[in-house]
Amino acid sequence: MKTIDDLGDLRGKRVLVRADLNVPLDGTTITDDGRVQAAVPTLRRLADAGARVVVAAHLGRPKGAPEDKYSLAPVAARLGELLGAPVHLARDTVGDSARETVATLGDGEVALLENIRFDPRETSKDDAERASLAADLASLADAYVSDGFGVVHRKQASVYDIAQVLPAAVGGLVLKEVDALRRATDSPERPYVVVLGGSKVSDKLGVIANLLTKADRLLIGGGMVFTFLAAQGHSVGTSLLEEDQIDTVKGYLAQAAEAGVEIVLPTDIVVADSFAADSPHDVVAADAIPNGRIGLDIGPASAELFASKIVDAKTIVWNGPMGVFEFDAFADGTRAVAQALVDAGTRGGFSIVGGGDSAAAVRRLGFDEAAFGHISTGGGASLEFLEGKSLPGIAVLDA
Ligand code: ADP
Numbered sequence: 001m002k003t004i005d006d007l008g009d010l011r012g013k014r015v016l017v018r019a020d021l022n023v024p025l026d027g028t029t030i031t032d033d034g035r036v037q038a039a040v041p042t043l044r045r046l047a048d049a050g051a052r053v054v055v056a057a058h059l060g061r062p063k064g065a066p067e068d069k070y071s072l073a074p075v076a077a078r079l080g081e082l083l084g085a086p087v088h089l090a091r092d093t094v095g096d097s098a099r100e101t102v103a104t105l106g107d108g109e110v111a112l113l114e115n116i117r118f119d120p121r122e123t124s125k126d127d128a129e130r131a132s133l134a135a136d137l138a139s140l141a142d143a144y145v146s147d148g149f150g151v152v153h154r155k156q157a158s159v160y161d162i163a164q165v166l167p168a169a170v171g172g173l174v175l176k177e178v179d180a181l182r183r184a185t186d187s188p189e190r191p192y193v194v195v196l197g198g199s200k201v202s203d204k205l206g207v208i209a210n211l212l213t214k215a216d217r218l219l220i221g222g223g224m225v226f227t228f229l230a231a232q233g234h235s236v237g238t239s240l241l242e243e244d245q246i247d248t249v250k251g252y253l254a255q256a257a258e259a260g261v262e263i264v265l266p267t268d269i270v271v272a273d274s275f276a277a278d279s280p281h282d283v284v285a286a287d288a289i290p291n292g293r294i295g296l297d298i299g300p301a302s303a304e305l306f307a308s309k310i311v312d313a314k315t316i317v318w319n320g321p322m323g324v325f326e327f328d329a330f331a332d333g334t335r336a337v338a339q340a341l342v343d344a345g346t347r348g349g350f351s352i353v354g355g356g357d358s359a360a361a362v363r364r365l366g367f368d369e370a371a372f373g374h375i376s377t378g379g380g381a382s383l384e385f386l387e388g389k390s391l392p393g394i395a396v397l398d399a
Pocket residue numbers: 197198199200203221222223224240295296297319320321322323324325326354355356357358359379
């Protein structure tokens with residue numbers, strides 16, 4: 001892969017950067033600016049080199065047309081604060097405003113194009129449509145840098161097609177992500193422990209299948225645990241359950257037993273009356289969840305068990321919270337796992353936190369991000385990487 005160094009002298013050159021600035025918003029307030037922070041080093045580096053930096057990014061899921069609530073304006077403001085210099089926001093993606101904004105950009109200045117997904121060609125399945133947007137983007141720049149790790153698994157105009165028309169390089173963030181994930185997938189130092197949680201088993205089937213034969217231990221928590229408990233014949237009350245996945249999960253349990261992979265399930269569960277922050281709750285044995293109650297976190301004995309299975313690991317991949325961490329009463333399991341990753345780190349283990357909600361949980365619970373080996377900015381992309389899939393936005397840079 002070509003890196004930014006390979007692009008040569010950048011002074012006065014227009015460099016288009018695809019970044020992932022898809023932050024959660026409450027109205028126009030950014031509730032977690034992790035992705036904006038993560039985008040800064042590459043943008044600063046290009047600006048310091050004298051490039052005229054043009055950033056393309058998306059926000060939310062607009063339907064291929066401009067919509068005020070998906071404007072990147074709040075992101076432009078935050079990015080400007082972090083860079084310490086104003087970010088010039090174009091009012092459109094590749095139209096008159098974008099052209100004028102780029103034309104008036106000085107060396108070392110940064111512009112942000114309006115939400116790339118306001119243009120339906122960005123996500124089109126039609127190669128020619130995507131190519132026509134890539135051509136429009138290419139007319140705004142002399143070189144391309146791919147730095148939006150959260151979108152590299154997408155075959156989209158600003159991620160994939162553009163890299164075939166402009167001189168293209170991988171940005172520092174994507175490089176860091178790929179290096180970290182390769183460290184966990186190519187020849188991981190052992191013990192290699194994978195911790196999976198989050199809401200749905202079906203989201204993570206590919207990862208479970210791929211890591212089942214590679215990891216030494218697989219720890220399961222979060223909402224997906226109830227499908228595992230059901231597969232073992234236990235009742236799960238009103239907890240999250242994907243009945244159509246029970247047979248698949250039974251297959252995984254058998255496969256793990258055969259491969260000698262240890263699957264660790266919680267022994268106790270925090271159950272509540274309902275899915276609410278202030279719902280009355282109790283700890284019960286995992287095989288004795290009462291009818292009518294909902295499991296919202298792994299219990300304290302399980303948290304301790306999980307921590308003991310993590311601290312001696314040399315490689316740890318964690319994807320998906322252990323409980324509904326958004327509610328304080330059900331955040332303990334997630335906190336214990338995060339702490340165990342930190343403790344493993346002090347003993348020489350390398351930890352990766354993947355998944356948007358897991359990364360948000362780590363920040364929300366007040367952990368120092370530097371205490372983890374790597375916190376991925378890309379949920380879907382890191383999952384597909386861990387599934388062993390080829391990511392179009394990486395493959396196109398390798399070609
Ligand atoms: P990530 O983004 O890290 O990959 P997911 O999107 O798969 O994680 O899942 C995160 C969500 O899972 C969180 O919003 C959390 O509240 C939810 N969750 C965790 N445990 C449970 C549970 N027991 N019941 C319902 N939802 C849960």
